[in-house]
Amino acid sequence: MSDQEKKAVDRAEISKMLDKKAPEMKRILNYCVHCSICAESCFLYMSHDGDPQYMPSYKIINSLGKLYKKKGNVDHEFLEGIKGMVWNNCVLCHRCYCPIGIDIPRMIDFTRSICRSQDVFPKLDEGESWL
Amino acid sequence: MIIAERKPFEEITEMIKGYKNILNVGCGGCTSICLAGGQKEVNQLNAELTKENAELKIDSFVIERQCNYDFFVDLDEKAPKYDAILSMACGAGVQFVAERYTSIPVFPALNTVFCGVDRNVGWFEENCRTCGECVLGDTAGICPVTRCAKGIFNGPCGGTRIDGSCEVDPDTPCAWTDIFNRLTEQGRVDKIIEVKPPRLWQNQVRRVLIQEDYKARYAE
Ligand code: SF4
Ligand code: SF4
Ligand code: SF4
Ligand code: SF4
Numbered sequence: 001m002s003d004q005e006k007k008a009v010d011r012a013e014i015s016k017m018l019d020k021k022a023p024e025m026k027r028i029l030n031y032c033v034h035c036s037i038c039a040e041s042c043f044l045y046m047s048h049d050g051d052p053q054y055m056p057s058y059k060i061i062n063s064l065g066k067l068y069k070k071k072g073n074v075d076h077e078f079l080e081g082i083k084g085m086v087w088n089n090c091v092l093c094h095r096c097y098c099p100i101g102i103d104i105p106r107m108i109d110f111t112r113s114i115c116r117s118q119d120v121f122p123k124l125d126e127g128e129s130w131l
Numbered sequence: 132m133i134i135a136e137r138k139p140f141e142e143i144t145e146m147i148k149g150y151k152n153i154l155n156v157g158c159g160g161c162t163s164i165c166l167a168g169g170q171k172e173v174n175q176l177n178a179e180l181t182k183e184n185a186e187l188k189i190d191s192f193v194i195e196r197q198c199n200y201d202f203f204v205d206l207d208e209k210a211p212k213y214d215a216i217l218s219m220a221c222g223a224g225v226q227f228v229a230e231r232y233t234s235i236p237v238f239p240a241l242n243t244v245f246c247g248v249d250r251n252v253g254w255f256e257e258n259c260r261t262c263g264e265c266v267l268g269d270t271a272g273i274c275p276v277t278r279c280a281k282g283i284f285n286g287p288c289g290g291t292r293i294d295g296s297c298e299v300d301p302d303t304p305c306a307w308t309d310i311f312n313r314l315t316e317q318g319r320v321d322k323i324i325e326v327k328p329p330r331l332w333q334n335q336v337r338r339v340l341i342q343e344d345y346k347a348r349y350a351e
Binding site: 092094109110112113119121125127 | 204
């Protein structure tokens with residue numbers, strides 16, 4: 001068992017972080033019209049033959065969106081589960097464009113911060129890959 | 132990617148001497164990947180520093196990149212609460228942090244070493260000195276600025292050892308022997324006899340690059 005798996009998830013801390021960004025989160029969850037314009041502007045989505053796992057909106061709705069809906073009530077497994085989506089599937093290049101004005105990379109960056117606050121991040125020294 | 136390594140512990144303690152409330156900021160970019168300044172390394176350094184000085188209050192925080200202000204939103208909130216910042220990014224990141232919080236002393240915890248590649252986990256090699264006038268097209272993808280001890284453009288120098296190593300260091304392969312061999316393999320060894328004119332080294336002043344498509348936007 002690695003160090004990262006040993007620490008219990010501090011749900012109150014996650015929930016405090018989520019509360020601070022509630023307006024931005026509501027915007028993405030309520031106003032994303034699934035137009036898929038962001039998808040076409042993401043080079044990772046395009047270079048993975050349109051694999052939905054790389055679609056900017058998908059990445060956010062299935063990571064931060066779920067975290068928000070669960071009000072931070074998640075376990076370590078959940079955070080480990082979204083880790084790939086917010087690290088491997090996005091390079092934070094800020095190239096995606098959302099006509100509604102949702103700042104997707106900012107939200108992915110924020111999701112990483114939540115993971116980091118619980119000591120969940122890529123274990124590069126254990127050979128875990130970044131991309 | 133940029134490769135860095137941690138400064139000697141004594142140098143770090145000397146720099147932060149006298150500061151009691153410090154924020155150690157890691158970088159989620161290059162220095163995470165080269166295992167010098169990511170979250171694990173930030174936590175490790177802080178543990179060592181508090182072990183040495185129990186009175187020191189030093190917190191950890193990692194932002195995804197210290198070379199782009201888009202990633203500073205949360206740091207902006209935290210930074211003013213500290214009387215010094217330690218940065219575990221490359222020198223570019225350290226300067227960007229220092230430029231953002233000019234009233235707070237910012238100290239580098241790393242030495243930025245080179246621009247290179249990952250050969251394996253924890254094993255990095257220098258490949259480019261960012262000279263601004265890349266010649267790799269003529270040198271079979273081997274950089275003479277970085278890999279030839281004399282940085283010459285019309286090699287080899289004549290001192291290459293019989294086993295193909297560099298006269299300056301027997302453990303380093305001669306870059307120009309490698310260039311010769313690879314150009315031969317590619318059937319274009321004639322490239323090596325083309326004389327390259329002397330280079331006008333342009334790195335005396337700070338370089339700023341604005342991509343062609345963005346020039347109009349920043350014209351003013
Ligand atoms: S920031 Fe992430 S989601 Fe946006 S274009 Fe870049 S890789 Fe795609
Ligand atoms: S601040 Fe330096 S180490 Fe961090 S991502 Fe930028 S270039 Fe890489
Ligand atoms: S010639 Fe060498 S130092 Fe110059 S840009 Fe190319 S790889 Fe980098
Ligand atoms: S022996 Fe090769 S690598 Fe060494 S200085 Fe001469 S040309 Fe450069």
